[in-house]
Amino acid sequence: MNNKTKRTFASDNNSGVHPEIIEAISSVNQGHVLAYGDDPYTVRTKNLFKNLFGSETETFFTFLGTGANVLGLSFLLQPYQSVLCAASAHINEDECGAVERFTGSKLVPIPTTDGKLNPDMLQDYLHGMGFEHHAQPKVISISQPTELGTVYQIDEIKALSHFAHQNQMFLHMDGARIANAAVSLGVDFKAFTADSGVDVLSFGGTKNGLMYGEAILFFNSSLNRNDSLKYIRKQGMQLASKMRYISIQFETYLVKEIWRQNALNANKMAFLLAEKLSSFDSFKIQYLVEANGVFVQMPKTIAEKLQEHTFFYSWNETESIYRLMCSWDTQAEDIEQFIQLIKGITHSYNVE
Amino acid sequence: MNNKTKRTFASDNNSGVHPEIIEAISSVNQGHVLAYGDDPYTVRTKNLFKNLFGSETETFFTFLGTGANVLGLSFLLQPYQSVLCAASAHINEDECGAVERFTGSKLVPIPTTDGKLNPDMLQDYLHGMGFEHHAQPKVISISQPTELGTVYQIDEIKALSHFAHQNQMFLHMDGARIANAAVSLGVDFKAFTADSGVDVLSFGGTKNGLMYGEAILFFNSSLNRNDSLKYIRKQGMQLASKMRYISIQFETYLVKEIWRQNALNANKMAFLLAEKLSSFDSFKIQYLVEANGVFVQMPKTIAEKLQEHTFFYSWNETESIYRLMCSWDTQAEDIEQFIQLIKGITHSYNVE
Amino acid sequence: MNNKTKRTFASDNNSGVHPEIIEAISSVNQGHVLAYGDDPYTVRTKNLFKNLFGSETETFFTFLGTGANVLGLSFLLQPYQSVLCAASAHINEDECGAVERFTGSKLVPIPTTDGKLNPDMLQDYLHGMGFEHHAQPKVISISQPTELGTVYQIDEIKALSHFAHQNQMFLHMDGARIANAAVSLGVDFKAFTADSGVDVLSFGGTKNGLMYGEAILFFNSSLNRNDSLKYIRKQGMQLASKMRYISIQFETYLVKEIWRQNALNANKMAFLLAEKLSSFDSFKIQYLVEANGVFVQMPKTIAEKLQEHTFFYSWNETESIYRLMCSWDTQAEDIEQFIQLIKGITHSYNVE
Amino acid sequence: MNNKTKRTFASDNNSGVHPEIIEAISSVNQGHVLAYGDDPYTVRTKNLFKNLFGSETETFFTFLGTGANVLGLSFLLQPYQSVLCAASAHINEDECGAVERFTGSKLVPIPTTDGKLNPDMLQDYLHGMGFEHHAQPKVISISQPTELGTVYQIDEIKALSHFAHQNQMFLHMDGARIANAAVSLGVDFKAFTADSGVDVLSFGGTKNGLMYGEAILFFNSSLNRNDSLKYIRKQGMQLASKMRYISIQFETYLVKEIWRQNALNANKMAFLLAEKLSSFDSFKIQYLVEANGVFVQMPKTIAEKLQEHTFFYSWNETESIYRLMCSWDTQAEDIEQFIQLIKGITHSYNVE
DSSP, X not given: OOGGGOOOSSOTTSSOOOHHHHHHHHHTOSSXXXXXXXXXXXXXXXXXXXXXXXXXXXXXXXXXXXXXXXXXXXXXXXXXXXXXEETTOHHHHSSTTHHHHHHOOEEEEEOOSSSOOOHHHHHGGGTTTXXXXXXXXXXXXXXXXXXXXOOOOHHHHHHHHHHHHHTTOEEEEEETTHHHHHHHHTSOGGGGTGGGTOSEEEEEOGGGTOSSOEEEEEOOGGGOGGGHHHHHHHHTTOOOSSTHHHHHHHHHXXXXXXXXXXXXXXXXXXXXXXXXXXXXXXXXXXXXXXXSEEEEEOOHHHHHHHHHHSOOEEEETTTTEEEEEOOTTOOHHHHHHHHHHHHHHHHHHHHO | OOGGGOOOSSOTTSSOOOHHHHHHHHHTOSSOOXXXXXXXXXXXXXXXXXXXXXXXXXXXXXXXXHHHHHHHHHHHOOTTEEEEEETTOHHHHSSTTHHHHHHOOEEEEEOOSSSOOOHHHHHGGGTTTTOTTSOEEEEEEEESSOTTSOOOOHHHHHHHHHHHHHTTOEEEEEETTHHHHHHHHTSOGGGGTGGGTOSEEEEEOGGGTOSSOEEEEEXXXXXXXXXXXXXXXXXXXXXXXXTHHHHHHHHHHHHTTHHHHHXXXXXXXXXXXXXXXXXXXXXXXXXXXXXXXXXXXOOHHHHHHHHHHSOOEEEETTTTEEEEEOOTTOOHHHHHHHHHHHHHHHHHHHHO | OOXXXXXXXXXXXXXXXXXXXXXXXXXXXXXXXXXTTOSHHHHHHHHHHHHHHOTTOEEEEESSHHHHHHHHHHHXXXXXXXXXXXXXXXXXXXXXXXXXXXXXXXXXXXXOSSSOOOHHHHHGGGTTTTOTTXXXXXXXXXXXXXXXXXXXXXXXXXXXXXXXXXXXXXXXXXXXXXXXXXXXXXXXXXXXXXXXXXXXXEEEOGGGTOSSOEEEEEOOGGGOGGGHHHHHHHHTTOOOXXXXXXXXXXXXXXXXXXXXXXXXXXXXXXXXXHHHHHTSTTOEEESOXXXXXXXXXOOXXXXXXXXXXXXXXXXXXXXXXXXXXXXXXXXXXXXXXXXXXXXXXXXXXXXX | OOGGGOOOSSOTTSSOOOHHHHHHHHHTOSSOOOSTTOSHHHHHHHXXXXXXXXXXXXXXXXXXXXXXXXXXXXXXXXXXXXEEEETTOHHHHSSTTHHHHHHOOEEEEEOOSSSOOXXXXXXXXXXXXXXXXXXXXXXEEEESSOTTSOOOOHHHHHHXXXXXXXXXXXXXXXXXXXXXXXXXXXXXXXXXXXXXXXXXXXXXXXXXXXXXXXXXXXXXXXXXXXXXXXXXXXXXXXXXXXXXXXXXXXXXXXXXXXXXXXXXXXXHHHHHHHHHHHTSTTOEEEXXXXXXXXXXXXXXXXXXXXXXXXXXXXXXXXXXXEEEEOOTTOOHHHHHHHHHHHHHHHHHHHHO
16 A cells, blocks of 8 residues: 555545546536536436435535535524534534634533533523523534534434424534434434434535535425525535536435445444454543544553554543544555554553 | 537536546545645645745635635735725625625725726725724725626736735735636736735636636735634635645646636637627627627627527626626537527518 | 814714703612613603604614614625615715624615615616525615705605515615704604605614614514514624613603704704805805705815814815714804804915 | 612612712713714823723723623634633623624633633633634633622732733633722722733723723733724724713713722622521522622522512522622612511511
């Protein structure tokens, strides 16, 4: 394996694009079609989402997950309303304040042990309702899977949507890695989204073999207020001119079930990695490994030596926890090499 | 020519991607590289921009032109400052208020006859300087070529940058079709941008054969304040994770001079189209045809019949002016067919 | 007259507060009442507005006119919508971009000869409706009186509201000097606001003898969406804690008809001033004098000498036009002194 | 005591204005002065702040505390930066998202036991520095006294400013009740603000006997970048036209030491109230009583009966904690009446 093709556990964004996606992009590269989504590929793919998620589903493509999350939330919120989310949520920790800047709304971060919210935790945050001094909670946003690699079960999602709707709120799902959740749960997408009461979903694929693009799916037909999302998308700098190249990616991804094969592999590799890492006494797996991420506590000295050979991110400096992500193209040999590296380091470290 | 490959004059965004760009994208699709711009392709392409525009040049890739314009302006502006631009400017007419929403700043639209600003027109807008009730003019933004298909000459740009800098303002250039301006002027990019006093440039390619992506170029090293653009880009939802697929497009576009061959063709076709249209007595070409757009006044009845066969946009309903855009892939035969269509219509129209 | 009590024509904001207003403030300064508008004075004054403007009227107090305009517009607008207004409008020229920053919306300035809009002028600005690239016109905002001292007649306002509603738009009125318009028209407030189809009104008094505070009046009951204005006001930094001191000002102003006596005087003085100024050959009154402002073209040398003695603002540097504002406390003797000053200057100027 | 003059423990905003303040307002109500802060009273009062806080001090008046906090923070922040504050901070809990909407920045709420931050608690929140995905911590904002009635000691403030400056951050202080802190600490204002490394202070008085108005004080001369605050204030809808009526309040408040006598009384009454409440077995005082607020846990049934007679706010529904605020005009008799009320209720409650 030469340097160019080296695969690491740094991020599922570091991997490339599934070859069939590239082929698909190439296949639509002929002639003129209307720009900005009025092309036949986009029309077709939006219908495909209706087939998969229900006929009420409205789909809007964006360039990236940040855009999908921010625009979906902007659609649901007035600036004086707030979003309840896990403190570890991507929208809270990793969007550089994009939600606040674009929507003007407040994010209310809620501490969790495993990245997951539940109605009991949320109850206390519903104070000050109707009190104009207090930003009004209007959206519960969850990540599926969470940033900690855990996966909400269907019942957990239903409990949250029930709680949200009882309180005149919406349930938003950040599905940047939604395929990994689907294969983890062993159900189709619809079961744990539209059928579980999710109102708006960011449907991602870039972390699972696509090149770029994300889809915002609206399941609640009462939400499609005056077509306003199309303006929000344009004003939000997310309207692609040559949209056919995004649509065809999603069509191919869904029709050829690339999402499934890729996510199955990534999850399988994560389980394998976690299993192998568990064999080291000084390593401790954090959280349930339910998708493609493995969070492991290890001695800092070992981590630093490892990082000299292969890059991965520190997740929690204080507690010496590191994040290892498996990708659609991760191979068992990559894990084996990594484990060998650890063995070499722990061995030399122990004898020093 | 089957329907799928039909080419129209509706928009240079309706054309596809140059085949060598697709090939280039495919060629970098191997193994893992760091995401978010720390990959070798992006590093290489940013250096390429330094070679072309001067060693002080800082480059930031975005997803699209809206993003490049908004982020570039946001970098230059405080929210209480304003942007002077032509009333016809894309940032004023065609971004759905994206500049105002993201920057919080005011756009001051200035009427022009041909889409071009000059210092004499701007002087009156510099009132209220230092007066806190008045949004403070800070940026002059021009489009090169303009939305009306005209091209600023180098001296005109220098006059504007001189005026801007004399008044402690910046000169911003929207170069969504910058290649068409370069071949029109017959000079390299640097001559009418960095060398003419432009401070920030949106360097576009999607309208000239790329798939997606745009570059913001900063020429003035005094502008690179604390690296803030990288945060503005992330918060502005324009940071691509798999950036290599944008960078390689620009590298290929520049190194193989695809920009030049594409723009040369588009401009040549526009001149041809304008020439042919001029032969119809009832058609009147508007503005100088200096790039790839042709604006023509024609009888509404003829336009409507034409639009039944081939789509193009009305530009000014009241004055019955229509916009015809040539693309990198427009062929002489497309023009010939269009002219024949007109002949058929005007003939039948005349005899009716 | 000592320096402290000197009255100028610089601004109707430079005058003090009507003594009965100060007395009224003092009269409510006893004991505790609920803050933030739940006090009996505020309840009473809101009912008074219902009596004057119709039972559907909802009233929200703000601190100042900028706040009233921005919040009223924010209530009516989504960020991707735009406001059509005269280029000379206060919201466009004199709010330092406050509307854009808070609402995220675009202002579309329309050139006028006298500060007044009419439907014919607006028609051309309704292009791009439904086109997501274009900020969607949603509000027509007029100033009554205009910044140029002219006053809309009732028929003119009805024509604008009719046009607005026909196009699914709203009519917003900036009434910073609304009392001056009312006495100019010789009708009650309701006739040219609620009864003429105005949807939202900024009702000001600070320029006519109040200390601070402005009222936003909503006339269209269909507008009172979910009480959202109360949150917008708080988030917009316009919710006064000790609101009784604002409410009592408006109550006194309205009940004792201080608005009328003050505005009658200011307008009368403006007419007198204009008449006297007309007697100078080199002075030319601009626009109709219909309220309390006089705009006069005069030789720059004379203006500058005058300004050495008494301050007033230049309105248009290029055309040497100056603005002279009369206040509720302007006296005939102030005008006489001003005229004598001019005589002295023009005399010495002529003989030099 | 008739109903009109009834004093409660609901809020220090429910009390009226100190009579000498009303007199002072009345005393400046003569003749014309320049609007928007160029009047002699404002100039004088700004100099007074220089005398009290140091010659580098720059003062800007706003209408209210929300405005002072939001504008002060806006001045210190870029939208991609964040503010670390106590979860209980007014800017986080009680401004309806005003900071986020106007600045576009993220607030990072930090749980505390007593409303106070310290460097140890902050350290963990300084992760992701230089990482563009993460909103960059730039300001530490503290309330003095806190929303929980506790007061930072000088050493605690110095520790925070030292920590802030070491990390290239700023220290912002919300001094809505700053007079209560000053008398609690027994030092002058300067000692625990400018001299303790605070960069920007919101200096409030409305809760302590003023009518309206708040001052933003900038202590760090390096902060006065291009006069930008004056534009931020105008765009932020906080520029009062008749500013003399704000300035004279502050001048009188400071020169006549009304701040001190009012705050001394309010604090004294709070101590008395806390002492009296402590005598009830079922009542438990929360937090140290260091200013004018008393937080007390009491049986919900008693609280509800009490609230039938005199209104006060529930602070924490779950834990049955209530907030009682003393004002500048609270009298020992008010406390005595309140205690008698409690006695009556607890007695009847116990015997039932």
